[in-house]
Amino acid sequence: MTAPAPEPGAPDAGSPETGAAGAYFSANDAVFDWTVGFLESFRVHNPTLPLLWIPFDDRGDRIAALADEYDFAPWEDPAFGRLEAIGRSLEIGLTPYGPHWFRRFAAFWGPLERFLYLDSRQLVLCDLAEFVAAPAEYGFDLMHFDCTLDQVYEPGEVRRAFLRRGRGRGFNSGRWxxxxxxxxxxxxxxxxxECLAVxxxxxxxxxxQFFLNYACDSGSVREGRNERPIVAxxxxxxxxxxxRDAWSRQPGRVYRDAAGVYRRWDHGGADHAKRVPILHWAGIKLSPAMPEAELFYSYRNRGESGGRRALRSLRRRAERPALRWADRLRRQRHLNTLWHRLRGDAR
Structure with missing residues (x-):
């Protein structure tokens, strides 16, 4: 990645005009296959929505080569270094790539006035216009999908204080x-x-994820002479x-109804027959055995010939039983403990 960085808040060549509505996504070459699936699904359902790419790091030559085909522009900002410095200060060694995630927050001063931020390990399954417009239309500063409090805050006074104030939702930072x-x-x-202190x-x-949640849970917005809490x-x-949740490993299966709308079949479940606008695989390895694999590959391989797609599908179906058996073994408690212990010894 050698593209020159613009001034903070200034669009790159090919970016939408300042004030436009659209979406940002983050990716690098390490998630190339995920990104192709994401871009295919995005453009199938959103052929004209402006899309800007925030490079995850400097490994992005293959992603950059997709820009014309999928009509997106890179968005780079001199503040990336300072944002990554925030991430490094909060990293305790478990996710060494974590500081790069903080680049996404440059979206708050990028060229798009109203925007969605999307990670690349997901599919877009509908027109996103209603989601881009929803915060302004309904009076919110930020809107999100999945919530899992334990993935954001540990038990403690910070968490309890937010909950007492009706905050602390614990939303996922990959789509908002x-x-x-x-x-x-x-x-x-x-x-x-403030996060470092706690x-x-x-x-x-x-x-x-905890950084964005804390920023929203503790933050305020000035309106004239007054301030009010951020509304998420x-x-x-x-x-x-x-x-409620866009994660692929939810109960039930995704299907397409007669009108072409993606929905979740989970008879008796809370989300039965409800729309699935976005589906993500956060924390799940790309594999023919992953949940909703065929839906993902239907977009990932959409540009190939019908015969090639059919052969790939047959190969995946043949591999799937062994892969799922191996996954069940890996998720078995005693074997999983032994696996991680052996990995630790190998290091």
Whole structure:
């Protein structure tokens, strides 16, 4: 990656005009296959929505080569270094690549006025316009999908204090909508210092996730002479007819109804027949045995000939039983403990 960095807040050549609505995504060459699937699904359902790429790190030549085909532009900012410094200060050695996640927060002063941020290990399964517009339309500063409090805050006074105030949702940081100007760099650096002071009450791994949650849970917005708390909300709770969680390993299966809308079949479950606008595989290895693998590969390999896609599908189906058996073994408690112990000894 050798593209020159623009001034903070200035769009690259090919970027949408400042004030436009659109989406950002983060990726590098290490997740190339995931990214092709993401881009295919994004453009199938959002052929004209502006899309900007935030390079995860300097390994992005293969991703950059996709820009014309999928109509996206790189978004690089001199603040990446300072954002990564926040991540390094919060890293305790479990996720050495974690500081790169903090680049995504440059979206808060990028060229898009209203935007979605999306990780690349997911599929977009619908027109995203309603999600980009939802925060402004319904009076929220930021909106999100999945919530798992333990993935954000450890038990402690910080968590309890937020919960007493009706905050502390613990939302996933891989897919959310907001607006330009909600945070600036100096505010985020101050939030980083506050998180560092209570690092033992934050999740050991998910540095950018607890950071964004803490910024929203503790932050405020100035309106005229007054300040009010930042208002964050869950898309499914606000819009309705949506699955609460976008993670692929939820109960049931994804299907497409007669109108072409993706929904989850989980008869008797809370999300039965509700829309699946986005599906993600965070923490799941790319494999023919992963949940909803055929749906993912239907987009990943969409540009290939029908015969090649059919052969690939047959190969995956043949590999799947052995891979799923190996996964069940790996998830068995005693074997998993032994595996991690042996790995630790090997190091």
């Amino acid at each position: 909508a907001s607006r330009r100007g909600l945070f600036d760099l100096e505010t985020l650096e101050r939030v980083g210092a 690092r033992d009450q934050m999740n050991p791994r998910n540095t950018d 909300g869950h898309f499914a709770e606000v819009l309705g007819d949506l699955c």
